[in-house]
Amino acid sequence: MTARDDELDYRRRYIPDSPWLVVLAISLGAVLIPMIAGRQTADFASALLPPSASNLLGTDHSGYDMLTRTAEGLRISLLIAVLCAVIACALGVVIGVASAAAGGWFDAVVMRVVDTVNALPHLVLGIVIAALWRGEPLAVVASISLTHWPSVARIVRAEVLATADSGWVRTSRLAGASRWFVARRHLAPSVGGQILVALAMLIPHAIWHESTLSFLGVGLSPDRASLGTLLGQARGDVMLGAWWTLAVPATALVVTALAFTLGLSMLRRRLTPPGGSVW
Structure with missing residues (x-):
């Protein structure tokens, strides 16, 4: 067994899956705790305990x-x-594959659009979109999805262009396969690993953006509980000494985002060939 094989075997055996276990525990808690507690009603006699x-x-x-x-x-x-991560990834994959497969002027135009969207501050653009339909969940989803697809499109395009130079793609084209056939049967399947990484990468970004938009008052309405609305409502409670109203949702936000980020790092280490090898 070579040194590279030893490194790969070490990664598969000893890189812990604990971040994803934390994500699983958080997800189960978010679903089960409200179900077990049942519907809550306001009780001002028990406020800020x-x-x-x-x-x-x-x-x-x-x-x-x-x-x-x-x-x-x-x-x-x-x-x-x-939902935002899935929509952004879907847009990025479709646009990235189409751009690389078409090439020419279409590819050049798409890349200029990607550069333009990337040059705009995502948070500012998201605030503008969400503010048009303030308080609507779909507006929050649209504001995050429409500002995060370009990074996925660029990654997918680069992967597709590398695959397009492979022998089996050139053989398919020489055999008379259409661009649509090549894109559907050869180029799109080659980006599966990139899509998985992009999903894991976008979820913590989307959590932070949703929380920021709701905290600023342009995201979800205050009557809908989200981490952002809870943080926004805690601003006044903290002044009254109720520190836990801020500490609890803030801790949940940080732990969730950190678990996804560590899980993404673990996923990248597993998917990256050791020592620059290709496998």
Whole structure:
């Protein structure tokens, strides 16, 4: 066994899967905790109670249990983030494959559009889009998806161009295969690994963007629990000494984003050939 084989075997055996286990635990908690707790009602007599045996993470200014409220917000944020990542990846893959497969002036025009969108501040552009339909979840999804597809398109285009120079693609073209056939049967399947990495990369970005938009008041409406709306509502509660209303959703946001980021790093190490080899 060579040194490269030893390195690859070490990665497969000893790189822990703990970040994805944390992601799984967080996802299950976001789904199960609200189901177990049931529907909450406002109880102002129990507002801003500190963490205790009856309320493990305290209550907010409406008397809602912070553990249940944070789980509800995390569920909404994760749902929006996954939806945004899927839409952005789908747009990026379609545009990247089409650009590389068509080539010529079409490829040049698409790349200039990608450069233009990348040059714009994503957060500012997202605020403008979300502000047009303030409080609507679809506006938040559109604002994040339409600002994050260019990076996926560029990565996919580069991978497709590398695959297009392979022997089997040249053979298919010499045999008379159309551009659509080549793109569908050869080019699109070659970007499967890149799509997986892009999904894992975009989800934490989407969580931060959704939280930022809702925190600034142009994302989800305050009556919809998300990590961003909970953080926005906690600004006034903190001034009253209720630090837990800010600490709980902020911790959930950081832990979730960090788990996805570490999971992405682990995924890249697993997919990257050791020592520059190709396998």
